[in-house]
Amino acid sequence: MNEWLTIAMPKGRIFEEAVQLLRKAGFPIPPEFEESRKLIVDAPEANMRFILAKPMDVPTYVEHGVADIGVAGKDTMIEEERDVYEVLDLNISACYLAVAGLPEYEKSDVNPKVASKYPNLATQYFKQQGEQVEIIKLNGSIELAPLVGLADRIVDIVSTGQTLKENGLIELETIVPITSRLIVNPVSYRLKDTVIDDLVERVAQVIGVEEQV
Numbered sequence: 715m716n717e718w719l720t721i722a723m724p725k726g727r728i729f730e731e732a733v734q735l736l737r738k739a740g741f742p743i744p745p746e747f748e749e750s751r752k753l754i755v756d757a758p759e760a761n762m763r764f765i766l767a768k769p770m771d772v773p774t775y776v777e778h779g780v781a782d783i784g785v786a787g788k789d790t791m792i793e794e795e796r797d798v799y800e801v802l803d804l805n806i807s808a809c810y811l812a813v814a815g816l817p818e819y820e821k822s823d824v825n826p827k828v829a830s831k832y833p834n835l836a837t838q839y840f841k842q843q844g845e846q847v848e849i850i851k852l853n854g855s856i857e858l859a860p861l862v863g864l865a866d867r868i869v870d871i872v873s874t875g876q877t878l879k880e881n882g883l884i885e886l887e888t889i890v891p892i893t894s895r896l897i898v899n900p901v902s903y904r905l906k907d908t909v910i911d912d913l914v915e916r917v918a919q920v921i922g923v924e925e926q927v
C-alpha cells in the first residue's frame with residue numbers, strides 16, 4: 715500500500731480549498747505546501763506528488779496519464795471531452811457560467827459577437843438557443859471584451875459577481891452551475907485501484923456524499 719499517487723492540481727482559487735479537503739481526509743500535506751512556487755511538490759508522508767497546472771490544463775495531464783488523478787472544474791470538463799473518469803463532485807469552488815454584457819445591450823441580428831474562454835461550450839449553448847453568433851476566443855480577463863467593443867456579450871464564470879459589477883456589466887442569462895470534480899486516468903484506476911478507491915472514499919466522507927463512481 716505504499717504506492718504513490720501523482721495528483722494534478724489547479725493553481726489559483728481552487729487550489730487552497732482542494733488542499734484543505736485532502737488534509738481533512740487525513741492526508742498529511744505539509745503546511746509550507748501553499749507557499750511554494752515549485753510546480754512539482756512532493757508530500758512523502760502522504761505518498762503523493764502534486765503537479766501544479768493551469769486549471770484548464772489539469773484534464774490534459776490526467777488524460778495523458780502523467781497524473782493519476784486531478785482536481786478539475788466542471789467548466790473545463792464541459793469545454794473539452796476527455797478520456798478520464800469523473801469520480802466525485804468535490805462541491806468546492808462553486809460558481810456558474812453565464813452570459814453577460816453591458817446594461818444597454820440589445821440583441822441584434824447583425825453579426826453578434828461573444829467572447830469566451832470556452833469556445834466549444836459557448837458555441838453549443840447559442841446553438842441550443844437557436845442563435846447564430848461569432849465566438850471570439852480569449853484566454854482571460856473576458857470582461858474586457860464588451861468594454862472595448864471586441865464583443866457584444868461574454869460567456870464566463872461568475873463567482874461573487876464582483877468582476878461583472880466593477881466593470882459595469884450585467885448578467886443576461888445563467889447557463890450552468892459549476893463545481894470542482896475529482897477526475898481519474900482510466901489506466902491508473904486499473905493499476906492503482908486500491909489506493910485511488912481509498913482516497914476517493916476518504917474525500918467523499920469528508921464532503922458527506924456517497925462515492926459517485
Ligand code: PRP
Pocket residue numbers: 853854855856857870871872873874875876877878
Ligand atoms: C474568473 C472569471 C471571472 C471572475 C469571476 O477569472 O473568468 O473573470 O473569475 O469571479 P467573480 O464573480 O468572483 O468576480 P479569473 O480570476 O480566474 O481570471 P481570468 O480572468 O484570467 O480567467
